[in-house]
Amino acid sequence: MFIEYTWLIPVIPLIFFVIIGLTGNKTPKEGGLIAIIGALASFVLSVLVVYEFLTGPAYNGGVGYVTDAVTWFSIPGGFTLTLGYYVDGLTCVMLMFSSLISLLIFIYSIGYMHDQGKRSRRYFAEVSLFLAGMLGLIISNNYLMTFVFWEIMGLCSYLLIGFWSFRHPEGDAASDNAASAAKKAFIVTRLGDVSFMGGLFVLLYAFQSLDYVNLFDPAAIAAVDTNLIVLATLLLFGGAIGKSAQFPLQDWLPDAMAGPTTVSALIHAATMVKAGVYLVARSYPLFVQSADVMLLVGLIGGITAILAASMALNNMNIKKVLAYSTISQLGYMIMALGAGGYMMAIGMKEGNAALIAAGAAGYTAGVFHMFNHAFFKALLFLGSGSVIHSCGTEDMREMGGLGKKMKWTSITMLIGSMSIAGFPFFSGFWSKDLVLESVMKASEYGPEGYIFMIIWILGVVTAFMTAFYMFRMWYMTFAGPKGHATEHSHGESPSTMTVPLMLLSIFAFGSGFLILFGLDGIITISPDSITGAFIVGMHEGHGAVHYIEELFTNPYTYLTIVLALLGIYIAYLMYSKFSVNPGKFNKEGESRLYKALEKRWWFPQLYDWISWKFGYGIAKGVDYFDRNVIDGTVNGLSGSVVGSGESAKYVQTGNVGNYASIVMIGVAAVFVAALVLIYYMGGM
């Protein structure tokens, strides 16, 4: 009943984008109200679709998905490209958190953007398009459509990160900074997109289609050369690396903080960076064809997690800390998907059902962490937005002692911080420990399994760092003596901003419990025992007892809990009690490690070097070659044909007589040529 209208979910915000773009200034709140109505409509429709799907026949004993499509266009040779929707368990979970969080962010934006005047229209038009991009990507039934919406999101992130790229309220330097950040975000993610596009070509030629139903069909997969699938998955993963800010393309995300904080919340929680993780999860049937690919996925995730966490340790900018934490958490998700896929790939090769089930648990852990992260990261960003809105600065050294002035913000932020730090029973605790457990389990299998042991260690160290830097942020902002900016702050933000915070904090605390009540049954993946087709969801869920038993009988769970508490305690000593001076880790500013972190492990320099060497440098050479060698030859030749020196000068004087003579030469040449030809042809 509603499921046939799934396609409307992205179309609604798309239409509202056009409406706001054309008429925004004449509508209430400069288009803000329209944007909220659009997001609300999408959310309600999503809820209806999800409810109908989960209670419908397809999910309960059927094939596990509902899909429908129209032909978009076809390419000679039997290649058909379609436009349509594809709903399964993964789609449901993605739809729920994306549309809900976007809705809350839109409501919050009314308060946050109220002083932007006419610019609000641009903002609300662009965020509507952004939402349309994410929702379209989620419901898409094929890779091409996914790619189109993927790129639309890329465009929107470019526009929104660069929202203040001209006439910035804080002056010219800030404008320049925003413009440069937007450029960097677009070009770096574009590198991944190009890789994704390459994957499309490989898949399209191999399968003659890009529809998920055709590509995930085990018979079709078996008919295609495995090397091609490996190539395609590597290229798709390249796309995910760009979009989800994984090593080595992670460096665009911290710069992206130049945009409004609500945009950061949107990018980090509900849209954009989740798309890469989603792509890997969605493509699982292809990815699990090779354990080696999955090993690489896991490794990239592990490296990303610790690399990003390290850079958050000494950063003074509240938004940058959160940006690094996002990258780090995305690393967890990718790491879990890699570990799960690794086990599943080996399990399928060996026909080991237990191993396949363990792989499915890894998939569940990755998607579950994405789900939880969406809520607590939205909360944290909106909370930081509330702080910045009130203090007018992003530098945590100028804050401090804000807790008393901003009670709701500080409490909700504390919940978010506890969640991401993995404090027991908060949402991040459940999913992070499931991720680490899967990685640990993966290390027991296969000849390269020991690499997962390394990844696990990276993950555990990251968990400690996360707890530390999150509480360092919280203490620096809300505890301790009042900072310079705190004195001048406006106090608590308006209720359009605090109410979304409260709602989100409920989810940020509680979303983890959903796994005890059957969420895992929806976000699991397993090959059907008869057909071999991959089915997402359609499981009962392991239930509360299973998870509580699994987590609390596992000694490593206690290890991560202890590490998290230790991290929080150290942060407390350093930034609230001040009994440990953080400065002693950077004696006289000489610490090399400290400098490395400040320089972001020199990634910005690396990017600059590459774009300089392989971009501008070659371009300069080409330009020189073009002007001197090629054009020089042309001008030299024409000089010798038309006549050098004197007559060449005539050519450039604009004397009409000369042009006429050139035309005459041309005509004469034609006749000579014709005569020669006719003679050659045997005198016609």
Added chain:
Amino acid sequence: MFDEIFAEIPILTLLLVIPLIGAVATLFMGGERQKYAKYVAGAFSGVTLVLAILLMFVDNTALLSENYLWIDAANIRISFILEMDGLSLLMVLLTALLVFLVVVFSASESDRPNYFHTLIMAMELGLMGVYLSADYFLFYIMWEVTLIPMYFMISWYGGPRRHYAAIKFFIYTHIASLVMLIGIFAVVFEAAAVNPGVIADFSFAAVNAASGSFGEVFQVLVFGLLFFGFAVKMPAVPFHTWLPDAHVEAPTGGSVLLAGVMLKMGSYGIIRVALNALPDGALWWAEIILVVALISIVYGAYACIAQTDLKKMVAYSSINHMGMVMLGIAASLLYVKYAASPDASIAQIGIMFAVFQMFAHGLVTAVLFMVCGYTGHALGTREIPLLGGLAGKLPAYATFMMIGFMASLGLPGLVGFWGEFGVIFSFYVAAEAMGMIWLIVFCLLSIMLNAGFYIWAMQRTLFGRETTKIDLSHVHDVSKAEGFALAVLCVIIALFGIWPDFALGYIETFVANFAIPGV
């Protein structure tokens, strides 16, 4: 549904006659009346556009062909043949649309507006002739007809170095035309020679019928002549240096038509003339075409990065994008040449998307040149280092520039993406047949570089701090006429971007009837 009406009138001839009347009418509107020239030109180009649009709905293809005997000498037959298929239709539509919008966009042209519009209408006549004629003689004449108005357009209405640019444009492309003419004579007379007793018939049909009997060496040599003629026009590296100079000096209207439709004459010629008349020659040259295409793509993109003149950057981007067209053509040929058992329909993919890319590039590049033109006349300079932060003061201009740049760098949802996507896919197919799929790395590099130079250019012109190097106090955003022309193009770009089948449908019927060499 219009079939009954069109059965009564020679509509293809009208597509040539109306611009001709428009050209003559504006030519004589000197003195006081010259300010009305734009309305006359607008009316004639508008009617042409309406006719071209109506042609989309003709079902009976027999109506889309007109044949009049022109010269029937003892040994030579030259006919006035006009024919229209899917390829011609798209090119005719593009021409009619861009000419009309150029007239609208140039509404404020105050320097001898009557001659300006005469030149525009004369160009429309020539372009329509090139895209419709099915006789070599007519084709060549029309080819030359496009050249002369463009020459005067640059040398009368151009920038400071206009005389140099105009003469360079003229000599360069004229030499290319002459080489092409030799090729044309060769195929026509060879067609007569291989069939004893047959007179030299200049029609495409007569040559194509005889092309099976052309010798291998003849085909290879003559294909080289034709290919050179067409490659200069496209233009392909290394025969491209006339283009940036011509564009930098040409007025906006001239640039739009030059890049939007005149460059397509080159690729149109390769597909329509060279591939059909000399199929074996085409196959022999396939690898060389590929190399030229790849060099044009990568070299063109790199050259864009180094440019400081906005218009010159856009001009170089044409070399990159027309390289994509050539790549599609090469892909079709290479697939046939290397596949173990070539599939006739897969072989069509390359040509199909090459045509789409021609159409897409025509639309997109028109926006780009209009935006650059506005930059030049409103701000007094197009030097990127002198600009900056313009989005704050000129929001409409910034929006159009952004749409144009995004479409040109191949953002999905806009028309430019599908041309690139399809061409690279066809090339992937061909490269797989060759066993060298790594070759698509060059295409992916090109996409990357495109994103690079466009985004970088936007950062430096639209964003960041507002420039203080030029006086912005009297600058106004795009005028209503300019805005109208740009908005129409942007809507069309989005329309074909969302639903590429609007154009692909016509191309599909064209390639289905097209004889791919070697199949």
